[in-house]
Amino acid sequence: MSNLALGSTDLNTTMTWCCQPLGKEELSAADSEKIAAMFKALSDPVRLRLFSRIAARPGGEACVCDIQDVGVSQPTVSHHLRKLREAGLLESERRASWVYYCVAPGVLAAMAGLLSQTS
Amino acid sequence: MSNLALGSTDLNTTMTWCCQPLGKEELSAADSEKIAAMFKALSDPVRLRLFSRIAARPGGEACVCDIQDVGVSQPTVSHHLRKLREAGLLESERRASWVYYCVAPGVLAAMAGLLSQTS
DNA sequence: CAAATGATTTGATGACTGTCAACATAGAGG
């Protein structure tokens, strides 16, 4: 199994099709599963904070060592970063000793589109 | 305890202060708790579907009986609607025999603001 | 190679959550 640019789930493909605002038309059962998974990834305070720390970084990327002081152990930080990556919200890349995480392209726009107003 | 226009949590007050985009500056521990609770409310497929059904309704409101066929039992629907209300995303009002739910004002805009792009 | 540093994985545990059946409440209409 590769360890570079570790793959995300199919959420990026999700982005390309389900960007209809939530209030535009009723969600199908299948779509609601995928979108709920996205929100779920951001439904934990620690994960949300990690995500924000990365997103707020100039360049939109950060080394784990730069963001891991969020009040939980380092393995727990790693666990949350993995969840965010598996949800398609982050991507990771190893450079020498360090692993860098960045916000997956298009993710913020897709989520904002889901919540945009219709009226 | 009153049963009309059942009160929501302090999430509507949350909306008024924490609308800085996630990627603008790092979230504080306190803010991340409140915002995560918001995402958590939408992190379940059934809840997301109920929310979408209500939001997609002309007028932005729906009677429980109109939206409860989402594949789970009626008590479970009631349980999820309560969660959404407690999270500040929905408001409810009884009219005769029926209870109507509507999207809390400002909620969609606040969440969209959180996810808006900075660059 | 050996030691040190940065990060992930594994295993265990306590807490939380979605679900349903059964019961309770509220209003409408006989």
Next chain:
DNA sequence: CCTCTATGTTGACAGTCATCAAATCATTTG
């Protein structure tokens, strides 16, 4: 008052999750 319909509440249970300690993997450096 009684019954019927529409919702909400309680209690129980199985599954999921966040967390940490310990072990492991990856890279750099002595």
